[in-house]
Amino acid sequence: MNLMPLYLSQIPFYVLLAGAAGRKYAHKNGCRPLLHSISPGFLGLGMLKVMLTAARENRFLECVRSYHRAYGQTFEATITGRALIFTVEPRNIQTVLADKFKDFELGDYRKKALLPLLGHGIFASDGETWQRSRALLLPSFVPNQITNVDLYERHVAKLIEHIPSDGSMVDLQDLFFQMTLDSATEFFFGESVSSITDAGSTSASSFTDNFKIAQDGLALRSRIGPLMPFYRDKRFFKAVVEARRYANMFVTKAINHRASLDRAEDNQKKPHKLAEKPYVFLYELLKQTSNETELTDQLLNMLLAGRDTTASLLSITFFILAREPDVWNRLRAEVQKLGRRKPSYEELHSMTYLTWVLNETLRLYPIVPFNVRMANKDTFLPVGGGPDGKYPVYVAKGQEVIYSVYTMHRLPEIFGSDADVYRPERWETLKPGWAYLPFNGGPRICIGQQFALTEASYATVRILQHFNAIESRDLMPFQERLTLTMASYNGTKVALTPVDAT
Numbered sequence: 083m084n085l086m087p088l089y090l091s092q093i094p095f096y097v098l099l100a101g102a103a104g105r106k107y108a109h110k111n112g113c114r115p116l117l118h119s120i121s122p123g124f125l126g127l128g129m130l131k132v133m134l135t136a137a138r139e140n141r142f143l144e145c146v147r148s149y150h151r152a153y154g155q156t157f158e159a160t161i162t163g164r165a166l167i168f169t170v171e172p173r174n175i176q177t178v179l180a181d182k183f184k185d186f187e188l189g190d191y192r193k194k195a196l197l198p199l200l201g202h203g204i205f206a207s208d209g210e211t212w213q214r215s216r217a218l219l220l221p222s223f224v225p226n227q228i229t230n231v232d233l234y235e236r237h238v239a240k241l242i243e244h245i246p247s248d249g250s251m252v253d254l255q256d257l258f259f260q261m262t263l264d265s266a267t268e269f270f271f272g273e274s275v276s277s278i279t280d281a282g283s284t285s286a287s288s289f290t291d292n293f294k295i296a297q298d299g300l301a302l303r304s305r306i307g308p309l310m311p312f313y314r315d316k317r318f319f320k321a322v323v324e325a326r327r328y329a330n331m332f333v334t335k336a337i338n339h340r341a342s343l344d345r346a347e348d349n350q351k352k353p354h355k356l357a358e359k360p361y362v363f364l365y366e367l368l369k370q371t372s373n374e375t376e377l378t379d380q381l382l383n384m385l386l387a388g389r390d391t392t393a394s395l396l397s398i399t400f401f402i403l404a405r406e407p408d409v410w411n412r413l414r415a416e417v418q419k420l421g422r423r424k425p426s427y428e429e430l431h432s433m434t435y436l437t438w439v440l441n442e443t444l445r446l447y448p449i450v451p452f453n454v455r456m457a458n459k460d461t462f463l464p465v466g467g468g469p470d471g472k473y474p475v476y477v478a479k480g481q482e483v484i485y486s487v488y489t490m491h492r493l494p495e496i497f498g499s500d501a502d503v504y505r506p507e508r509w510e511t512l513k514p515g516w517a518y519l520p521f522n523g524g525p526r527i528c529i530g531q532q533f534a535l536t537e538a539s540y541a542t543v544r545i546l547q548h549f550n551a552i553e554s555r556d557l558m559p560f561q562e563r564l565t566l567t568m569a570s571y572n573g574t575k576v577a578l579t580p581v582d583a584t
């Protein structure tokens with residue numbers, strides 16, 4: 083199934099030719115050729131084969147990193163006939179994501195791949211459509227709602243109930259994925275699918291299955307890129323229809339609810355009650371648009387962007403905590419200052435060591451570890467060209483720039499000679515700026531960063547308040563599982579000892 087690592091095969095089969103106008107533009111802007119421009123095998127198929135094998139063996143990210151080790155922070159590689167620029171140089175990434183934001187876009191293949199489930203929502207659009215989405219969604223991330231930790235308590239409590247108290251093995255990754263689906267559906271739709279307790283309705287549990295099938299299909303479509311028209315998996319298309327139908331049901335309900343409130347307001351001159359409901363993201367969006375398709379698109383985009391990412395951050399953090407007793411003990415010491423009391427938002431964000439732990443997980447295991455942007459006009463990156471790499475690099479219209487956040491986060495030049503070591507204490511002095519991008523940067527920076535960090539911090543603290551020891555029940559080192567995001571291939575198999583048992 084793993085046809086191609088994330089985004090890489092979104093490559094039309096043609097050879098890029100800069101042309102006279104391109105050469106003139108490059109010359110005018112002082113661009114110099116990259117020191118390394120590689121094309122292993124016929125049309126670069128050799129490199130493709132190496133990457134495909136690495137992806138099948140769950141070591142795609144290290145494979146890309148090894149190319150950077152061999153050819154430097156910025157190099158060009160021709161794969162399937164197309165010249166791609168690979169860069170992990172922070173200044174170049176800043177240029178793509180921020181300084182020359184308007185010169186780059188997601189590219190057609192990503193949009194086409196995601197279209198069936200996500201429509202024209204924020205995660206799958208560019209230009210004015212994206213701007214409209216962002217403007218629609220941002221005001222609904224009202225700070226005091228995101229900081230309302232009560233939203234998480236019920237779901238975390240259910241997760242804790244499902245952790246065996248007799249020291250037997252549990253895969254926390256499964257539980258975290260269920261928990262974040264439950265909290266996200268409650269926050270976005272107004273009703274949780276309650277997957278963790280099996281207490282959800284039949285339609286909720288089939289939504290959970292359909293959403294997973296649909297997401298897997300989107301990841302595969304993203305990988306096969308130009309071969310997408312041949313993708314005919316009936317299960318995927320059925321799951322997409324069902325998942326959209328489920329989300330749409332909430333949209334229709336909310337629209338009808340608002341209409342009835344409007345009528346009541348007209349008749350009885352009572353104040354509008356919409357704002358008085360418990361906070362639901364969908365109801366906030368409804369204040370700005372009542373377009374059903376648009377609302378369904380955006381709900382599903384938010385769910386996709388927000389659910390797996392937070393679950394993976396927690397899963398990988400606990401994967402590490404089970405293997406790093408010193409980190410676990412230091413974190414517990416910080417958490418113990420709270421006793422058994424639920425932490426407030428302010429308390430969570432004042433917990434320095436917890437912040438360092440999450441930062442360090444996101445550094446070594448960024449959940450979106452690899453990304454791509456396509457130039458929509460002739461442009462250039464500030465560095466990487468010439469024999470010393472200090473000159474600008476020409477990027478032709480239509481050319482893709484691939485950036486591995488995973489590799490950048492492990493650069494010894496920035497993070498030191500122990501860059502590969504998990505050491506939260508490094509964050510005491512570290513200020514990496516654009517060299518640290520777990521949430522992206524520039525105008526498309528993650529909208530849900532605070533939401534994610536609050537949920538992950540809250541869940542971590544509550545678990546550490548209930549359990550005083552953790553052991554790994556997995557002999558394997560970390561292996562990546564890459565779909566649209568990164569998770570742990572072997573899950574998070576651990577055993578925990580409850581505080582009351584000691």
Ligand code: HEM
Nearest residue numbers: 387388391392395449450520521522526528529530533534
């Ligand atoms: C640890 C958790 C998370 C990580 C590491 C993360 C990371 C990212 C990254 C790297 C992007 C940029 C993707 C790209 O442009 O290709 C992104 C975008 C986005 N994220 Fe997150 N995210 C997380 C959680 C969340 C949550 C909880 C939500 C919603 C509640 C969310 C909503 C979004 C949205 C809507 C976008 C698209 C923004 C745009 O294109 O303008 N994310 N996120």
